[in-house]
Amino acid sequence: MYKFSVAICFLFASLVIALFTLIITDGSFEPATDGGATLVQDLTAVRVWIVVAGLVLYSWKSATNQPSAVVVAVLTAIAWIMFLEDYMVLDSVLFIASHPPAQAVVFTRPIFLVALTYVAFKQWEIDLR
Amino acid sequence: MRDRSNDDPIRPSQEELDALLSSPAIFSFQGVRASFDRRTTLFKRTWLVLMAVTILYLMGWFTGLLKPYMASAVTGLEADYQLHQVRFLLAFIMITIGTVALNFDWHIDETFTTVAWIQAYFLVSGVGRQWRTMPEDNLSVTLMYAANLLLILLLLVTLIIEERRLKSSLP
Numbered sequence: 001m002y003k004f005s006v007a008i009c010f011l012f013a014s015l016v017i018a019l020f021t022l023i024i025t026d027g028s029f030e031p032a033t034d035g036g037a038t039l040v041q042d043l044t045a046v047r048v049w050i051v052v053a054g055l056v057l058y059s060w061k062s063a064t065n066q067p068s069a070v071v072v073a074v075l076t077a078i079a080w081i082m083f084l085e086d087y088m089v090l091d092s093v094l095f096i097a098s099h100p101p102a103q104a105v106v107f108t109r110p111i112f113l114v115a116l117t118y119v120a121f122k123q124w125e126i127d128l129r
Numbered sequence: 130m131r132d133r134s135n136d137d138p139i140r141p142s143q144e145e146l147d148a149l150l151s152s153p154a155i156f157s158f159q160g161v162r163a164s165f166d167r168r169t170t171l172f173k174r175t176w177l178v179l180m181a182v183t184i185l186y187l188m189g190w191f192t193g194l195l196k197p198y199m200a201s202a203v204t205g206l207e208a209d210y211q212l213h214q215v216r217f218l219l220a221f222i223m224i225t226i227g228t229v230a231l232n233f234d235w236h237i238d239e240t241f242t243t244v245a246w247i248q249a250y251f252l253v254s255g256v257g258r259q260w261r262t263m264p265e266d267n268l269s270v271t272l273m274y275a276a277n278l279l280l281i282l283l284l285l286v287t288l289i290i291e292e293r294r295l296k297s298s299l300p
Contacts, residue, residue, distance in 0.1 A: 045257075046253060046254045069239075073239065074246040074247075077247055078164050078247060084219070085194060085216075118265050
């Protein structure tokens with residue numbers, strides 16, 4: 001179950017990176033409002049760097065058998081905060097879910113959040129052993 | 130008369146009961162004062178400054194003094210205003226979680242490390258957002274905003290360093 005959850009997290013991270021690559025290369029991604037155009041680019045850019053940094057850090061710590069519970073806990077908290085921000089505020093500004101990769105990100109996001117939260121709790125258990 | 134308390138295999142002996150009752154609880158309420166008594170003066174002062182900043186923010190918000198300095202006042206976007214409100218609510222929840230961690234003296238280092246990284250996210254995304262959307266003559270607003278968030282981040286980092294120093298000095 002732990003490995004399956006980690007796989008879901010990696011899959012979601014890949015989707016976010018793919019979506020970001022498409023946003024900066026493909027002109028067909030248009031946000032719901034004009035004012036949201038820069039907001040989409042800014043937020044996606046910040047988030048994709050967090051995803052890349054998180055993936056690198058987690059992979060490095062796992063490969064070197066270092067405790068990674070705090071890293072996963074930080075990433076989980078930030079992921080939930082981003083979700084809350086999007087859900088409560090940015091939904092009407094940002095969403096570009098008509099595109100298939102964007103739909104895939106929106107669809108898998110709740111599954112990713114549950115999987116990441118599970119990994120965070122499990123990682124504490126593993127590190128405390 | 131013979132004492133049968135230790136003959137029953139199910140009933141714990143007096144030594145076992147004493148050991149159970151004397152072992153420290155993993156998660157027990159101690160109060161902030163008791164928690165502070167074990168910590169350095171710098172830790173206490175940093176926490177007090179953090180509380181003071183929170184209170185000053187609340188006073189500034191409810192009196193309307195802060196509104197002209199907010200991103201939404203310049204950009205006019207409703208999303209900026211709402212984002213600010215959501216972020217303050219989240220920050221307030223994090224302060225509450227930090228206070229609970231202090232009260233129970235439970236994973237303080239990890240709690241404040243998580244809070245500091247979230248604050249770093251707020252700093253990078255907030256300042257980046259303001260930098261891109263603010264007009265040129267509003268640079269001072271962006272700098273004040275960045276300085277405010279940076280001050281909170283520095284206070285959190287100080288708390289983490291002090292807590293790690295305390296942990297490393299314990300036998």
